[in-house]
Amino acid sequence: MPINKACKNGIQRGKDNDPRLFAGNVLWLPVLVVLILLVTGCMDTGGAKKEQPSGNPKAKTINIVISNLGMTFPAGMDENDNRYLNYIEQNTGLDIQVNTPPTEVYNEKLDVIMSSGNLPDMLHTYEPVWFDNYVKQGAFMPLDELIDKYGPHLKEKIPAEVWERVKYGGKIYAIPSLNEVTGVELMYARKDWLERLGLEPPETLDEYYEVIRAFAQDDPDGNGIQDTIGLIFTSDLGRSSPFFGAFGTQLNDTWFERDGQLVYGSTLPETKEALAFFAKLYRENLLDREFPLNLQNNLFEKIEDGQVGLFSATWYDTRGPIAANMKKDPNAEWIPLEYPIGPGGQKGVYGKDIIRGYNVIPAESKHAAEVIQLLDFIAENYKTLKLGFENEIWWWQDGKIVTDFALHDEHLYRGIYQSLVDVPDELLFKERLDSLGDFNLYDNLQRITPNIMPSAFYGVPTPAMGKYSKKLGTMEDVFTKIIMGLEPLDAFDEYVKQWKEQGGDEITKEVNEWYAKQK
Incomplete structure (x- = not known):
């Protein structure tokens, strides 16, 4: 896998909220394997050419702007035609059109899109100041009613204190994606x-x-x-x-x-x-x-x-x-x-902030309900999206997860979708780390946690x-x-x-x- 030019500073003074841990770092293959499996998951679903979900020609189309995290795709696949996205579409009944601006100018491209007058149905940002600026301009839609109606798993899996972090005037304006690790x-x-x-x-x-x-x-x-x-x-x-x-x-x-x-x-x-x-x-x-x-x-x-x-x-x-x-x-x-x-x-x-990214819906979007349904599906199926399909990419053996690393490595790109809604699951997290072999990954995190100097703000x-x-x-x-x-x-x-x-x-x-x- 070629090294992504955009990934220039690694763990750059802690600014590793994604895509800092993904697109913000130059990562070679072994590290990418760990990061995407551990923090964004593994999955594999069949590589047929993209069709309307479930053969439904009336599937609603939504347009989303997300980071490609510096990932490359297997031959014949791209961000709009791959096994991961097809799985999501077939299970949600949506036709998802994905725009992935270059990682090296991702934030700048989000600004260009916001000023273009041709807005997508959803954007994913990693910058709280960017999110804050546009919320205060009235650029995004309040999401409370949509979450109540279409996002039961989002409500269940995202802690209440995190929802408070994305509220303005008492209203929720983003679906947050969380960090699973508190320090690096x-x-x-x-x-x-x-x-x-x-x-x-x-x-x-x-x-x-x-x-x-x-x-x-x-x-x-x-x-x-x-x-x-x-x-x-x-x-x-x-x-x-x-x-x-x-x-x-x-x-x-x-x-x-x-x-x-x-x-x-x-x-x-x-x-x-x-x-x-x-x-x-x-x-x-x-x-x-x-x-x-x-x-x-x-x-x-x-x-x-x-x-x-x-x-x-x-x-x-x-x-x-x-x-x-x-x-x-x-x-x-x-x-x-x-x-x-x-x-x-x-x-x-x-220490790392608990919020890694923000999914926002422009105020003009006609498909906000479908966006919430998409994000709720990711939150509901996070285990499958993190680990891949059981008995294909991974399986249980003697009470432990065993991973087929060839398949796992082939589909590192899967993280660009799952990372939109990362939710905490400490047991699954440890099981994933243990499945990767004798690299002391969980022990490393246990060493870091008690030594974190958290920000008081x-x-x-x-x-x-x-x-x-x-x-x-x-x-x-x-x-x-x-x-x-x-x-x-x-x-x-x-x-x-x-x-x-x-x-x-x-x-x-x-x-x-x-x-x-x-x-």
Whole structure:
């Protein structure tokens, strides 16, 4: 499977709400297998050429705009003619016309569509600010009555507190899709390198520094060449979250309570301390010199090729680049580590928002009922849509799920439909993970969960966020410049000043007004 150019930053500072975990990451085949199976499911249904559902020439047609998640289709199939979609159509009696804008410009294309005057019956967005902006413009239809009439499984499976997150003026304006995992990153290291250098698995930040230094300078692979990397990030500081956690902060739009008020993680003094630590690593050639240019595929290649012995992994990397490295080097052995503990005894990693995506129906749609029926069908049949057909892609053996990975891999595209309505099912989730083999996937998630540093703000985007968030986000580019020595450390103070003046203070005021109402 070719690597999707759009998937450029991997777990990019936590902005992995889909398509960040799918189309927002460059994922090679083994990782895609895990992600789509685990988070969006597996299914297979017969590959006949698309016909009107159940042979009914009067089937109602609905038009939907969704992300293709960077997926490719088997020969002879596409987003409008494949086994997955045919299964859904045959069981709903709908003729579903699918538009999948390119992932690299997906958000921009949604804006173009919204201003075109030729609106579909449904759009799926991953951006809460985008959703918020258009709701306030009256662009979407309230859905309460439609859900009551056509969405019993949506009502049953989506928690009440999540419905509250998509309400405006007491009315529901989106069908949410949920995240099954609450966090993504944890530390992994080459055990064989630690043993060769006589080092114990690190726990404190100082111990991490010594391991990073040794992995960069002390020839941990024993080839007599200084060709290894102490620590690796991707661009925009992807894969850095556990180190920010050691300083008691996070990026990723995370808000913390300080003295009874909410403050933005990226502007905290602790963030400046973390940048100083990274700048030290970079000066000493312990941090990958190419990190500002690293896409996810670059990180994978360096791990697979044996250049990297310690990094912040995603919970599914044990089935991706780590597994590939061990296959290439039979002597390689990887182990999970404790999160680095900072000088103040702090540790942790960013958390993911419970809402992964929003299905919205334009106010002018004539087929809103059919859209709700489609989404309700996905919620009702989530097990089949996640796992595929029993006794074809998977089956029970000795009380466990066994998967035919050849069939599973052939139909990775299936996730673009199932992911529209992901609903939680902890037992099924574990069974799926266990079916994938001995990659410690469930154990990885169990390590992450108690170490999450959740954002204290989880409301709908405030008005000021809609106006300023995009611009303020680009200002964080200075962080990379500070680490590389292109800007002094004190440039952080100027960043904070500008952040506040150019909308941050207004956002903070609104966030704290929301916070006061939660107490």
